[in-house]
Amino acid sequence: MNTKQKTAGEKSDTLIKAIIYIVLCMLAVAIIIPVAWVFMASVKQNSEFYGNPFTLPQGIHLQNFVDAWTKARMGDYFMTSVMVTAVALAILLLVALPAAYVLSRYKFFGSKLINGGFMAGLFINVNYIVVPIFLMFVSGDRILNNLFGHSFFLNNPFVVSVVLASTTLPFTIYLLSGYLATLPKDYEEAAYVDGAGYFTTMVRIILPMAKPSIITVILFEFLAYWNEYIISMTMLTDPNGARTLPVGLLNLMKAQNAKAEYGQMYAGLVLVMVPTLILYMCVQKKLTQGMTLGGLKG
Amino acid sequence: MQKNKARSRFIVACVAPATILAFIFLVIPTFNVFRMSLFRWGGYSPNQQFVGLDNFITLMKDENFFRSCRNSILLIVLVTAVTLFFSLLFASILTREKLKGQNFFRVIFYIPNILSVVVISAIFSAIYDANNGLLNSILGLFRGDKDPIYWMGDQKLVIYSLAIAMVWQAIGYYMVMYMASMSSIPESLYESANLEGASRITQFFSITLPLIWTNIRTTLTFFIISNINMSFLFVKAMTNGGPDGATEVFLSYMYKQAYTNSTYGYGMAIGVVVFTFSFALAAIVNKVTKRDPLEF
Numbered sequence: 274m275n276t277k278q279k280t281a282g283e284k285s286d287t288l289i290k291a292i293i294y295i296v297l298c299m300l301a302v303a304i305i306i307p308v309a310w311v312f313m314a315s316v317k318q319n320s321e322f323y324g325n326p327f328t329l330p331q332g333i334h335l336q337n338f339v340d341a342w343t344k345a346r347m348g349d350y351f352m353t354s355v356m357v358t359a360v361a362l363a364i365l366l367l368v369a370l371p372a373a374y375v376l377s378r379y380k381f382f383g384s385k386l387i388n389g390g391f392m393a394g395l396f397i398n399v400n401y402i403v404v405p406i407f408l409m410f411v412s413g414d415r416i417l418n419n420l421f422g423h424s425f426f427l428n429n430p431f432v433v434s435v436v437l438a439s440t441t442l443p444f445t446i447y448l449l450s451g452y453l454a455t456l457p458k459d460y461e462e463a464a465y466v467d468g469a470g471y472f473t474t475m476v477r478i479i480l481p482m483a484k485p486s487i488i489t490v491i492l493f494e495f496l497a498y499w500n501e502y503i504i505s506m507t508m509l510t511d512p513n514g515a516r517t518l519p520v521g522l523l524n525l526m527k528a529q530n531a532k533a534e535y536g537q538m539y540a541g542l543v544l545v546m547v548p549t550l551i552l553y554m555c556v557q558k559k560l561t562q563g564m565t566l567g568g569l570k571g
Numbered sequence: 572m573q574k575n576k577a578r579s580r581f582i583v584a585c586v587a588p589a590t591i592l593a594f595i596f597l598v599i600p601t602f603n604v605f606r607m608s609l610f611r612w613g614g615y616s617p618n619q620q621f622v623g624l625d626n627f628i629t630l631m632k633d634e635n636f637f638r639s640c641r642n643s644i645l646l647i648v649l650v651t652a653v654t655l656f657f658s659l660l661f662a663s664i665l666t667r668e669k670l671k672g673q674n675f676f677r678v679i680f681y682i683p684n685i686l687s688v689v690v691i692s693a694i695f696s697a698i699y700d701a702n703n704g705l706l707n708s709i710l711g712l713f714r715g716d717k718d719p720i721y722w723m724g725d726q727k728l729v730i731y732s733l734a735i736a737m738v739w740q741a742i743g744y745y746m747v748m749y750m751a752s753m754s755s756i757p758e759s760l761y762e763s764a765n766l767e768g769a770s771r772i773t774q775f776f777s778i779t780l781p782l783i784w785t786n787i788r789t790t791l792t793f794f795i796i797s798n799i800n801m802s803f804l805f806v807k808a809m810t811n812g813g814p815d816g817a818t819e820v821f822l823s824y825m826y827k828q829a830y831t832n833s834t835y836g837y838g839m840a841i842g843v844v845v846f847t848f849s850f851a852l853a854a855i856v857n858k859v860t861k862r863d864p865l866e867f
Binding site (some may be wrong): 290291293294296297300301303305306307308310311314322323324325326327330367368369371372375376379381387390391394397398400401402403404405406407408409411420435436439440442444445470471472475484497499502503507517522523526538539540545546550551552553557558 | 577579582584585586588589591592593595597598599600601603604607619657660661664668670675678679680681682683685686687688689690692693694695696697698700703704705710731741742743771796800801803804807822825826827829830836838839842845846850854
């Protein structure tokens with residue numbers, strides 16, 4: 274074990290090591306304390322918010338969560354967020370997987386152009402185009418209103434899902450085709466010899482092999498959709514209508530100064546954070562497991 | 572022939588939905604940004620008046636726009652420099668040193684990256700609160716009961732308060748990126764440097780830094796583009812440009828003009844200028860930092 278051999282200078286390194294640990298712990302504390310503080314604040318009573326912020330809560334005041342869920346409509350927002358995220362992920366995978374497969378493994382008329390187009394799409398950020406998309410929906414709704422008497426595009430969580438999925442297509446296709454392009458061509462040839470059609474080959478043979486990259490896409494885009502608020506804030510304008518959790522929270526934060534409902538607000542924050550934190554912790558475990566498994570095989 | 576037809580049908584069925592969606596929600600809106608920048612338009616009314624480059628001429632005389640430029644550029648430079656320093660420092664500590672709890676630190680440092688900007692804004696609002704905030708109550712131990720510091724209310728301070736929140740969010744992400752490229756540097760290089768008695772700092776500057784330079788260059792482009800976007804998200808959630816325009820940045824000013832003020836054409840002109848600026852800056856930085864790639 275060459276790396277574990279003690280070199281001569283290592284003893285004088287103790288001081289440096291100590292400093293390194295202190296620096297690491299400082300950053301860790303700077304991250305843990307604020308996040309943990311939100312959890313602590315979410316079980317405090319409103320009267321406890323005046324005075325020293327570091328005092329421990331007098332009791333576990335779970336009423337905050339009940340109030341946030343019902344009075345501040347966080348329950349509705351939570352469900353909307355779950356729906357928007359799930360539908361957007363479903364649309365994304367349904368649309369992006371076949372496209373990435375064909376674009377990375379087939380040559381056809383216009384394939385270069387479409388590939389280049391999606392690459393260029395990587396540079397379009399949604400913050401620039403959110404206003405034109407909004408205006409497109411405004412005029413679309415005006416036309417629908419004249420024809421059928423009710424609107425469709427604005428204040429519709431399903432439309433938000435479609436927009437979210439569409440605007441993340443370039444990145445997803447880029448990620449998936451990068452992986453799909455590395456699979457050997459032999460798989461398809463073997464499938465054709467066995468008489469499988471194009472569609473069967475894709476669904477039965479190729480997609481199962483692309484599982485690792487699909488999981489990456491799901492994790493990454495779940496976080497992006499769950500935490501997103503610019504699109505949903507712009508597209509869901511009705512104050513009494515559907516809202517995603519981050520947008521609902523943002524409104525609560527703005528109203529917070531007037532009403533001083535701190536407890537509800539921090540309970541709402543916990544509701545947004547917990548799913549992402551749980552997912553993150555699970556993925557951490559999976560990652561280390563995958564690494565040890567790969568090590569055993571190698 | 573039959574097979575060819577089936578192949579074409581399959582290709583179209585697979586590619587068409589993605590292409591159509593991307594066309595409707597990416598291509599047309601992007602085209603509209605450029606087209607609308609040449610019009611005067613209130614948005615809700617259908618009458619659009621072609622005004623040529625008028626919007627851009629007004630923009631060049633707009634004091635508020637220049638203020639948002641200054642803020643944006645300050646944030647780009649400051650946040651990039653500080654984040655780069657800390658993420659490189661922590662990445663090299665976590666890859667180079669043999670420490671207990673390495674994995675623990677890596678997991679913790681990445682947490683801010685998975686939180687919504689709305690959550691981070693709420694956290695920092697609680698930290699910066701003038702009367703019952705976490706920061707002032709810690710500082711109160713040293714400063715006594717003087718006037719509280721208005722982290723979010725002071726026009727001179729607020730942009731730095733914002734920058735700290737952005738750095739807090741970004742360190743973990745870039746650290747993980749640098750760790751990936753640092754861990755591919757062969758151990759033997761450091762072993763021979765150790766034998767020759769090179770200090771940690773020398774090792775960092777003469778081995779680590781040159782060998783991950785390509786990666787740093789790529790992330791600099793990332794930094795520019797993501798700073799413009801992230802500063803918008805943070806401003807929108809934390810300050811909404813206030814107090815009195817002290818934290819207005821590129822895209823928040825665009826959004827305000829286009830969406831809140833309903834001067835869409837003018838807002839889109841800002842969008843065009845910012846879009847061009849970000850690409851020009853990225854190209855310049857890319858050119859300036861060009862070195863011959865080193866191999867190991």
